[in-house]
Amino acid sequence: xxEAFRSGFxxxxxxxxxxxxxxxxRLIGMKIAITSGKPQTTRxxxxxxxxxxxxxIVFVDTPGIHLPxxxxxxxxxxxxxxxxxxxxxxxxxxxxxxxxxxxEQRMIERxxxxxxxxxxxxxxxxxxxxxxxxxxxxxxREALEICEAVPVSAxxxxxxxxxxxxxxxxxPEGPMLYDEDTVTDETERDIVAEIIREKxxxxxxxxVPHGIAVSVLxxxxxxxxxxxxxADVICEKDSHKGIVIGKGGSMLKKIGTESRKDIEQLLxxxxxxxxxxxxxxxxxxxPMMLKSLGYTDxxxxxx
Ligand SMILES: Nc1nc2c(ncn2[C@@H]2O[C@H](COP(=O)(O)OP(=O)(O)OP(=O)(O)O)[C@@H](O)[C@H]2O)c(=O)[nH]1
Ligand SMILES: [Mg+2]
Numbered sequence: 001x002x003e004a005f006r007s008g009f010x011x012x013x014x015x016x017x018x019x020x021x022x023x024x025x026r027l028i029g030m031k032i033a034i035t036s037g038k039p040q041t042t043r044x045x046x047x048x049x050x051x052x053x054x055x056x057i058v059f060v061d062t063p064g065i066h067l068p069x070x071x072x073x074x075x076x077x078x079x080x081x082x083x084x085x086x087x088x089x090x091x092x093x094x095x096x097x098x099x100x101x102x103x104e105q106r107m108i109e110r111x112x113x114x115x116x117x118x119x120x121x122x123x124x125x126x127x128x129x130x131x132x133x134x135x136x137x138x139x140x141r142e143a144l145e146i147c148e149a150v151p152v153s154a155x156x157x158x159x160x161x162x163x164x165x166x167x168x169x170x171x172p173e174g175p176m177l178y179d180e181d182t183v184t185d186e187t188e189r190d191i192v193a194e195i196i197r198e199k200x201x202x203x204x205x206x207x208v209p210h211g212i213a214v215s216v217l218x219x220x221x222x223x224x225x226x227x228x229x230x231a232d233v234i235c236e237k238d239s240h241k242g243i244v245i246g247k248g249g250s251m252l253k254k255i256g257t258e259s260r261k262d263i264e265q266l267l268x269x270x271x272x273x274x275x276x277x278x279x280x281x282x283x284x285x286x287p288m289m290l291k292s293l294g295y296t297d298x299x300x301x302x303x
Contacts, residue, residue, distance in 0.1 A: 008172055
């Protein structure tokens with residue numbers, strides 16, 4: 001007799017920069033979430049779907065835990081903390097280290113309270129040896145109840161198939177929650193905005209990219225298939241505007257070219273991309289601006 005189909009929601013949580021979004025993209029086999037070497041890349045929950053013959057996993061990528069320092073980062077932390085009680089299973093992503101920080105400890109308390117099964121993914125296993133990985137697993141096993149610990153490398157694709165099998169085996173029996181072809185419920189417009197934000201994160205230094213938001217204004221397909229996209233790159237200080245534009249417009253051009261390439265790949269068509277740099281003074285502290293940029297609670301949970 002064949003085994004029953006399993007399905008459910010899985011929150012991907014952990015400290016900022018441990019590789020949660022890279023891991024989710026690797027597990028679903030497509031780049032939906034943006035990633036960067038800078039902390040606090042992911043700002044809101046993002047849902048993707050993995051389906052095979054054994055089951056269906058609805059992944060919920062969340063902002064990484066950090067110490068909040070403005071309204072936006074409070075929203076980000078709350079989004080992550082809340083996610084653990086809205087799912088069937090928690091995928092706790094850590095690095096092969098033995099230090100548990102304050103934010104991570106708070107997350108552990110939340111996870112315990114949520115009472116959901118926890119799988120520990122020790123990511124970046126490519127950067128160290130088995131001994132360090134074992135030490136990390138021991139540390140986290142002492143801190144909370146973990147049903148399985150799986151060392152992986154999201155970057156190199158090591159052990160990620162095994163992680164999929166482990167996740168599915170721990171989900172409840174249940175039907176498909178989404179059509180089997182569904183990869184995400186994100187709109188193309190939202191993914192495009194995120195791609196542009198990723199390029200600002202990867203090209204700009206220090207505080208500047210953390211104060212950037214992107215808003216897509218126009219998204220229009222011509223008869224010949226070319227897609228015209230116009231977007232605002234919003235920065236939080238007058239002094240940042242010149243940095244984003246760069247000498248003779250060189251930085252904005254670089255951000256635009258890199259974004260266009262990724263967007264063309266995503267949409268599988270030619271794209272004409274225009275970026276405008278705007279200043280919205282200290283928008284990360286402004287509830288109205290946060291709301292208009294989509295950094296508010298929307299009901300995107302279980303249907
Ligand atoms: N060496 C190595 N680097 C990795 C691995 N997975 C992710 N990274 C790198 O870690 C950095 C952070 O990756 P993200 O996926 O953006 O991390 P995140 O946990 O989603 O970060 P936040 O959204 O800020 O919470 C990037 O530079 C990745 O390339 C891995 O398995 N090995
Ligand atoms: Mg992320």
